[in-house]
Amino acid sequence: MEESKEMLFWTKEEYLKFADVMMDKPLSFYSFEMLYWCGIREGELLALTPADFDFENRTITINKSYQRLRAKDVITVPKTKKSNRVIKMPQFLADEMQNCFRG
DSSP states (O other): OOOOOOOOOOOHHHHHHHHHHHTTOHHHHHHHHHHHHHOOOHHHHHHOOGGGEETTTTEEEEOOEEEEETTEEEEEOOSSGGGOEEEEOOHHHHHHHHHHHHO
16 A cells, blocks of 8 residues: 655745745746645646636636656646646736736
8 A cells, every 4th residue: 555645835934935035036936936826736837838827717727737758848638637627826926927928
């Protein structure tokens, strides 16, 4: 029987400390904000496209994942049906991401 691993989460204070260091690297900063505030996985983040964002409803559609297989970048469907989901973004994050896409 496989043992499940304990999941560790950052406290808000840890996140704020890290975010302060990342402020001068916008792409990295926005990536970590997405991971922290939306609870998505790294592979899901790396597979996101602008089409996955609905800024009017402040949602992100998770329906694919990035993987590195046999030295190639591959976008696949999520491993489980439950991994296909729509996630609500906080208003400030939706605004930041919309500005990020505008350039």
